[in-house]
Amino acid sequence: MSLIRKHLLGLEGVEKDELNHIIQTATSFKEVLSRPFPKVPTLRGKTIVNLFFEASTRTRFSFELAEKRLSADTLNFSVSASAVKKGESLRDTAQNIEAMKVDMVVIRHAAAGAPHFLANCIKGSVINAGDGCHEHPTQALLDMMTLLEKFGDLQGLRVAIIGDVLHSRVARSNVYGLTKMGAEVALCGPSPLIPIRADQWPVKIMNNVDDAIFWADVLMVLRIQMERQQANFFPSLREYHNYFGITVDRLNRARKTLTIMHPGPINRGIELDSELADSEHSLILDQVTNGVAVRMAVLYLLSGEK
Amino acid sequence: MTVKVKARLIDANGLKRTISRLAYEIVERNKGIQDVVLVGVRTRGVFLAERINHEIERIEKSALPMGILDITMYRDDFRELHSQPQLQQTEINFDIDKKNVVLVDDVLYTGRTTRAALEALMAFGRPTTIQLAVLIDRGHRQLPIKPDFVGKSLVTSLGEEVQLKMKEIDDDDCVLLVETDRDNYKIED
Structure with missing residues (x-):
């Protein structure tokens, strides 16, 4: 073709x-x-x-x-x-x-x-x-290519997109692409950072990150876009980290191994622990x-x- | 495009004998198989190279390293095409520096595929020699390219096409001379 x-x-x-x-x-x-x-x-x-x-x-x-x-x-x-x-x-x-x-x-x-x-x-x-x-679009394509290399097929693969979905063009392109490829997608973040019409997309919406971790095979962690946070979508970076940060502790509690992706640049220690970004389960450099x-x-x- | 088969140039047994002779010639010219590698040009050049390699293994008790070349990225006719041709994988998983590379293709015609293949090979290193083995040389060269090993040379006209059929992807083992209404030869995708 x-x-x-x-x-x-x-x-x-x-x-x-x-x-x-x-x-x-x-x-x-x-x-x-x-x-x-x-x-x-x-x-x-x-x-x-x-x-x-x-x-x-x-x-x-x-x-x-x-x-x-x-x-x-x-x-x-x-x-x-x-x-x-x-x-x-x-x-x-x-x-x-x-x-x-x-x-x-x-x-x-x-x-x-x-x-x-x-x-x-x-x-x-x-x-x-x-x-x-x-x-x-090219970011979502490279994400899908990376996932295909790792999993062979995206049908039924559960991908949780976590963080500032509202401002994320990466999230939107991935929602369109991943769902077309047969993957299941969940969006997870503080309510003010989930777009109002996200319920019209074929995705699950979760406000508790532990639920998303429990559900997912892959965590696609988004960058907290400091430059777009003037409107106080969440009280502080510390609070964001406490409630939505992907940490070693959280994953240990969930007792499962998840594949980690991030479109970069990473705010280490805010949305994602450094140790996880550099772990063998991270696909960040393959991306x-x-x-x-x-x-x-x-x-x-x-x-x-x- | 209508296709009319004008002649069956080589049958299954003939193909087997020709491939066997090409294998002997490659071994003879290179005085053995030390530092010789085979690279087949997609699509049928690959199957041809595999069969030649099989014969070489029979003769020398050892097969040659074999690579696969997709020349699409090196084509010189992008400007004339309406949409981009499908790319396939190139697989050369060995070093070609200081090697004698035998490039294998099915039909040598304008020489443009070979030119593209030579350029592609250079991206993998600097071989000592590159030798060209083709099953059919049908003439009408547009570039100064000459084969080292030829299965069969033919005199053809421009409205004709020579097609190698191989059991690996076709339903027969043979070489056909067919008449087409295509004005110009197109490199196979």
């Missing part, structure tokens, strides 16, 4: 066979990354712009490395060094990119829907690298490795003439 879409704006509405196709393609690229010369000429002659309107290290490096491994020409645009500081609108930025004959744009933006807007203004393909509190392969797959599959 081949991917028929031109953009990857989110995983909402992406079908299971498409998800499997992307992940299978990523597996081929993962092999490339293990070669003595980990580079292929596949996207030679293609120009890709990385438009990062929001801070990012991991995702930007991951995309940039994926582009370089595919031999594409890349441009990086970050907000601090750009004309946006001088007041340029997203539409003007888009038109300028269009005038430079760019083939693909990877965009991260604080506003949900910015990638969709961009997709309507330019001829090239747009890949969402995180838009506001909406979606982060990072697979991130490059998944992004290579997405870039490759979207780069065809449509």
Whole structure:
């Protein structure tokens, strides 16, 4: 099969066979990354712009490395060094990119829907690298790839997503992707950090983290987004840690071994104990490795003439 | 696309004898099997390489390390395709530095698959030699590429296609000459 879409704006509405196709393609690229010369000429002659309107290290490096491994020409645009500081609108930025004959744009933006807007203004393909509190499709794809490597099949796998679901684009993309792949998903966090309409998703909602630990096979621990906590969603970090932190004690009490994932960056000792992040049951670094392969797959599959 | 079989060029027994001869030639040219490895080009090159390796094992009492190459990432015709071709795994789980690599493919035609395979191999190291073994050389080269071991050379026209059928994935062991209405040869996905 081949991917028929031109953009990857989110995983909402992406079908299971498409998800499997992307992940299978990523597996081929993962092999490339293990070669003595980990580079292929596949996207030679293609120009890709990385438009990062929001801070990012991991995702930007991951995309940039994926582009370089595919031999594409890349441009990086970050907000601090750009004309946006001088007041340029997203539409003007888009038109300028269009005038430079760019083939693909990877965009991260604080506003949900910015990638969709961009997709309507330019001829090239747009890949969402995180838009506001909406979606982060490549992160969910790499999470699913990592889980598939570990479990072989996602059917019936129980994944609890724990923490600040309200502000998490990672959680949204994973809810769409994991449920399409047949996994069961639970969302767990302080009530103010669970989205109001989450009950319309095909997920369980839990407010007690011990219930989630008891239920789950996999804990996907989200980062407490300090920069989005001005509205006092919970009283203090200490209280959050006491009620929702994933700790060695909590897991010992549950007497079970759980697989731990985290999209990074980790606030060690707040949402997740350091010891667990570094344990043999943690897939956190596998997630990072697979991130490059998944992004290579997405870039490759979207780069065809449509 | 309509396909009409014009001739059965090699039958099952002929295929067996040709593969056996290729195995002997590879061993002879390399004066044994020291530092020789086989790499099959997906899809039928892999099965061909496996059969050649089986013969080499019979002759030399020891089989060669075997790798599998998927050349899709190295194709030069991405711009002409409507959607991206399906990728498959490449599996070369040994070091090819200072080795004599015998690249195995089914049909040599324009030479573009071989060019892509050569580029792909270079990503794994620096072999002493790369030798090319093909079952059929049907001419019409577009690149300066010459095989070292050939099962059978044929004179063909552009509207024809040579197809290797192998029991591993097809229902027969044979080589067919077929007529197609395709204008240009396309590298098999």
